[in-house]
Amino acid sequence: MVGGALALALATGGLAVTLVDRTPLSAMAAAPYDGRASAVAYASQRLLAQIGLWQLVEHAAEPILDIRVSDGASSLFLHYDHRDLGAKMAGAPFGWIVENGAIRQGLAAMLEAAPAVQVLSQVRAERLTPGDPLAELALDDGTVLAAPLVVAADGTDSRLRGQARIAAVQWRYPQDGIVCTMGHEAPHDGIAHERFLPAGPFAVLPMTDAPDGTHRSSIVWTEREKRAPGMMRLSDAAFGAEMQRRFGDWYGAVRVLGGRWRYPLRLLHAERYVGPRLALIGDAAHTIHPIAGQGLNLGLRDVAALAEVAVDDRRLGLDHGGLTTLERYERWRRPDNVSLMAATDGLNRLFSNDIGPVRLARDLGLAAVERMPGLKRLFMQHAMGTVGDLPRLLRGEAL
Numbered sequence: 128m129v130g131g132a133l134a135l136a137l138a139t140g141g142l143a144v145t146l147v148d149r150t151p152l153s154a155m156a157a158a159p160y161d162g163r164a165s166a167v168a169y170a171s172q173r174l175l176a177q178i179g180l181w182q183l184v185e186h187a188a189e190p191i192l193d194i195r196v197s198d199g200a201s202s203l204f205l206h207y208d209h210r211d212l213g214a215k216m217a218g219a220p221f222g223w224i225v226e227n228g229a230i231r232q233g234l235a236a237m238l239e240a241a242p243a244v245q246v247l248s249q250v251r252a253e254r255l256t257p258g259d260p261l262a263e264l265a266l267d268d269g270t271v272l273a274a275p276l277v278v279a280a281d282g283t284d285s286r287l288r289g290q291a292r293i294a295a296v297q298w299r300y301p302q303d304g305i306v307c308t309m310g311h312e313a314p315h316d317g318i319a320h321e322r323f324l325p326a327g328p329f330a331v332l333p334m335t336d337a338p339d340g341t342h343r344s345s346i347v348w349t350e351r352e353k354r355a356p357g358m359m360r361l362s363d364a365a366f367g368a369e370m371q372r373r374f375g376d377w378y379g380a381v382r383v384l385g386g387r388w389r390y391p392l393r394l395l396h397a398e399r400y401v402g403p404r405l406a407l408i409g410d411a412a413h414t415i416h417p418i419a420g421q422g423l424n425l426g427l428r429d430v431a432a433l434a435e436v437a438v439d440d441r442r443l444g445l446d447h448g449g450l451t452t453l454e455r456y457e458r459w460r461r462p463d464n465v466s467l468m469a470a471t472d473g474l475n476r477l478f479s480n481d482i483g484p485v486r487l488a489r490d491l492g493l494a495a496v497e498r499m500p501g502l503k504r505l506f507m508q509h510a511m512g513t514v515g516d517l518p519r520l521l522r523g524e525a526l
């Protein structure tokens with residue numbers, strides 16, 4: 128998703144792009160490939176609109192109007208209401224929940240049709256040889272591509288990152304993310320719930336209604352790594368009962384719609400995002416815990432920053448794949464990625480346990496934040512991705 132979005136952004140900025148993926152775009156757009164829905168932050172939506180993708184996914188996007196965070200069975204919770212955002216943002220949602228399948232379908236349609244993008248699928252990027260003025264990228268079918276800039280958007284286990292000998296700090300959380308879509312009796316009213324349970328956060332995210340009117344929400348259920356396979360083996364009825372046990376009768380009767388997916392949860396941060404004629408973006412540069420639904424959003428912010436520095440330098444007749452350009456990208460993105468990575472990791476550690484004193488302290492913390500409107504508003508702006516020195520695409524401006 129991140130690499131595809133960058134290809135479209137660069138194409139709107141006048142660059143010719145070749146996109147290489149080992150998996151066909153049509154297979155990635157098919158339902159079984161990815162059962163997740165993503166919380167697309169307010170600023171990320173502006174980027175998607177600028178590259179023309181939002182217009183294709185809007186029908187599948189449900190606005191997030193309200194976020195409620197609670198700690199286990201405790202009644203204490205943080206409540207973020209979009210109406211508290213202030214006059215300047217009146218009526219704006221925090222973001223939208225969009226099925227990844229819809230994003231992937233929109234991307235596939237746009238990438239196949241974009242005259243400036245050549246798609247090579249079912250081939251792997253194998254070996255990168257930097258050079259001046261062009262780097263060479265060898266594919267596993269014998270093709271060799273030459274370009275001033277190679278971007279690795281090849282995910283957490285990035286082959287190109289390894290090839291460039293860029294080290295990464297990384298660990299596996301002892302947790303898996305179980306994902307499914309839930310049909311429910313009562314409407315969700317645009318509310319996203321996150322409940323912190325001892326095994327990890329349990330999120331219920333509002334989705335658009337199904338064509339037959341069924342109310343739907345996406346579940347991201349963090350479970351202990353050892354227990355997750357057992358949960359996956361439960362019948363739909365038993366799994367539905369387990370879900371219901373975790374959020375009571377808020378949604379009325381519930382049932383699982385379609386399949387279930389399990390994702391091992393990891394953290395990874397590359398020591399550098401750039402090398403000679405190479406830039407890392409998305410999960411290839413940084414993979415974070417899904418506790419705050421921000422991994423894709425960080426990747427889209429990489430897209431906005433890298434597209435801006437590359438397109439601007441190209442317009443000035445400068446070498447847009449040179450280290451001076453790429454280092455500007457890295458300096459722009461690293462602080463934001465590091466702070467979100469630290470925050471999500473810290474939150475997961477603080478909340479994924481049932482230790483009495485820790486629980487008391489965090490509940491006092493939640494209660495304190497709830498009483499501080501200024502701090503709450505800042506948290507809301509962070510969730511929307513509207514804080515800091517934003518590239519043009521994230522401000523809703525053309526490249």
Ligand SMILES: Cc1cc2nc3c(=O)[nH]c(=O)nc-3n(C[C@H](O)[C@H](O)[C@H](O)COP(=O)(O)OP(=O)(O)OC[C@H]3O[C@@H](n4cnc5c(N)ncnc54)[C@H](O)[C@@H]3O)c2cc1C
Nearest residue numbers: 128129149166251252281282304409410420421422423424
């Ligand atoms: C349970 C869960 C819930 C999440 N929820 C949210 C959310 O609500 N909001 C949010 O912002 N983020 C969320 N995320 C994070 C988000 O899904 C990821 O950050 C995002 O999908 C990363 O996209 P990417 O394009 O960088 O990497 P990937 O999706 O890993 O894509 C890498 C691509 O590279 C290709 N590839 C790999 N190696 C090669 C090679 N050698 N040659 C050619 N092609 C190759 C692969 O086929 C793939 O298409 C969630 C993550 C999880 C696990």
